[in-house]
Amino acid sequence: MAEAAAAAGGTGLGAGASYGSAADRDRDPDPDRAGRRLRVLSGHLLGRPREALSTNECKARRAASAATAAPTATPAAQESGTIPKKRQEVMKWNGWGYNDSKFIFNKKGQIELTGKRYPLSGMGLPTFKEWIQNTLGVNVEHKTTSKASLNPSDTPPSVVNEDFLHDLKETNISYSQEADDRVFRAHGHCLHEIFLLREGMFERIPDIVLWPTCHDDVVKIVNLACKYNLCIIPIGGGTSVSYGLMCPADETRTIISLDTSQMNRILWVDENNLTAHVEAGITGQELERQLKESGYCTGHEPDSLEFSTVGGWVSTRASGMKKNIYGNIEDL
Template sequence: MTAPIAAADVTRHKWWGWGQDDVAFSVTNRPAFIDLARNEIGIDLANAPDPVAPVLTDHEVPATRLPGAVREQLAQALGEDAIRDDDEHRVLHSFGRSLPDLFRVRTGAFERLVDAVVYPGSEEDVAAVLRIVLEHDLVLIPYGGGTCISGSVTPDAEEQRPILTMNLGRLSRILEIDDTSGLARVQAGMYGPDMEAELNEKGWTVGHFPDSFTFSTVGGWAATRSSGMQSDKYGDIEDIARGLRLVHPDGVAVTKAIPGRDSGPSVHEMILGSEGRLGVITEVTVQVHRSAPVRQVIGYMYPDWEHGIRGMHAIARSTDVTPTFTRLSDGPETKFSLALSSKTPTTTKSKVSAKVQDGLFAYLRSQGWDTSEEMCLSYVCFEGSKASVEQQKSIVKKIVKANGGVTLGASVGKVYDQKKFDTPYLRDFLLGHQVFGDVCDTGATWSSINEVHTKVYEAFEEVQRGQDLPGFMFCHMSHSYHAGACLYFTFAFPYSSEEQALEQYYRAKEAVQQTFVDLGSTVSHHHAVGVEHRPWITEDIGEVGVRMVEGLFADNDPGRNLNPGKIVAS
């Protein structure tokens, strides 16, 4: 068996933001985006200097609380190279990528940091660490890629016991591919791109592409009930994860990778979405599919949101098409996307493209379309044989036309496919200009989706008026199901001062989240619970449901050693 990688080689973010140090968003040659930012949230990016990267030595980092004897015991179990307690590793692993986490880490709000980071190289190492945690009454937080935006890996500021973060990044291999069953056993710390690359070489794909794909892990997907952009075809993680291994205080829990389960309440379902509160997921058996010979993303445009939703609904209910994904941006998001992608033409090709777009928009305006505020951009992805893709494209084109839309073609879709993982870098850029940009998502039925869309906007606009702050919100629909779809809202606004920033942020976020649950939608569609969504968990699953979850955690972790406070407070 191949030896695990060294702890020093595990992929990780920069300590203060998203991704790698050499990648960043820039407004260079984006005049339309500069105009949008000035008009919608009142910031002048044209004359503002580029944000300066934070420097960790500018902040005071509290000393570790881990006793030396415990550290020595961990080093004996794992090896000295598998323990990290330097400032940067502790800061990095004490924050996820939620907006509050990023704000706190940038401003040096280090009230409570993890005391050490351990890097197990095997399931046996994981069990050894858990035994030490229980022996010394420590707290253990499992950590995949650290991309969660719900506070799932953030330690409780009030926790006095020593806290360990367990980075699973050394468990990063595909252990086995069952070609006959279409199943792959994957270690929990394997990053999405590494897994897909290895599977693709053998003609397979998992088809799971969350926004966090480039820096998230298979185990993290399972622990937080992740959903990917292509869930229309491949399903959410509960459809993809067929079997699990979890190191539990009493041993190893194993769920079989078999179709159908008739063994009482599902242990498999208990582990999915448990956010480290039942133990540490070490392995996930995922369903894999043969890579399609043809893949195309086609762009469409609708005159407004209601026409677009009718088109999306018709596609979801069609018995003749099975898209890999469907997505509809509302008017404000379309405006944002066009501004972000619009650059001053400098080549013959770009000048021709700009003229084509201008001509199309002029034609649409002649047909009564509002091309500045109302029209809605849509994408549909098709996979399969050439004949199948062409047939499905033809059917969807007719559906779009029947619902007032027009087909833009493959070139628009190709641009979306190339840029789909870049948005988090924009959030870092905006934070450097004292602007909050964040997201809230929910699942809604087709019958309520328009009401949820309208009411969330009203709630956000009302709270921003009350705060006397500008704000810009936009939304897209994705993850279509028979009964409904996901609504994914993004909002941005400049905060008035560092002292009031998080209070102003939470007023906006709470207005959106409360509207979700008031209208019977989910507290989140695929961003986990953690601590950020915990205030609404009772409204989401009911008082009896909360007691059932509390009982599950209390029975399996009576000492509250396993990531306490996530999902429910107790």
């Protein structure tokens, strides 16, 4: 439904464009935009051999995932563009990016990017410190302290419908009620959200995190949520700046965080009409890496490409640096 709505609705402005009167703003400069987007969508809906995972494949992926979150992210997961269940093992719990990547002052007093993930990692930036001081007026000696780690006792308790939990266990879908897993999925990356992480705590966070591994798992979760009148907040990469991941403070029902990160595969690529069917939880960088192996790309590069997911792009009608050539996500 999200794809259909995005494909059919709305208008967009090119870079630097602006409209004056209300009539101008309401006038679509591309009158066939809706029809064009629906034609794109219809191509994605064409049936393909092995378009969906079979029941046996779904069971195999679920068994590999186990019934609870893996205690530690594997080395492969830490190095790849996939998001592990235990995100906090790889990514900052109270900020943006990877745990091993941050700016420091090295022994020469120069700013340096730690880690090995980026071309600049391990390199000193000899003029950067002077530039931010003179251009931005930043006092590099000023320090602000924040909570060094998450204290589980400070987090709201998990309130889970016991009948739901009993039925959930029968599905073998992986889940967690641990405080750090729940807090990590209670926010996006708006300034206010990060400030709360560093200085306080959210009034309400998800009660349980679920990791479906295929479409059938999602259907089961939604059916159980309807059966027991529970809330579902889907999360992909968690890069949202729309407050869409924050839980309403007055919500008394069990809140499920449906984490799509384990649905991260390209199911098929149709080289005749240049379309691909991918699972919603695949990150932008992992999608590009896999497509590149076959000589293709999506042409969609939002600033959050490293961590944001295809499902997040569709649900937020994302745009990217190459939109003037390839279009926004609803055009793809």
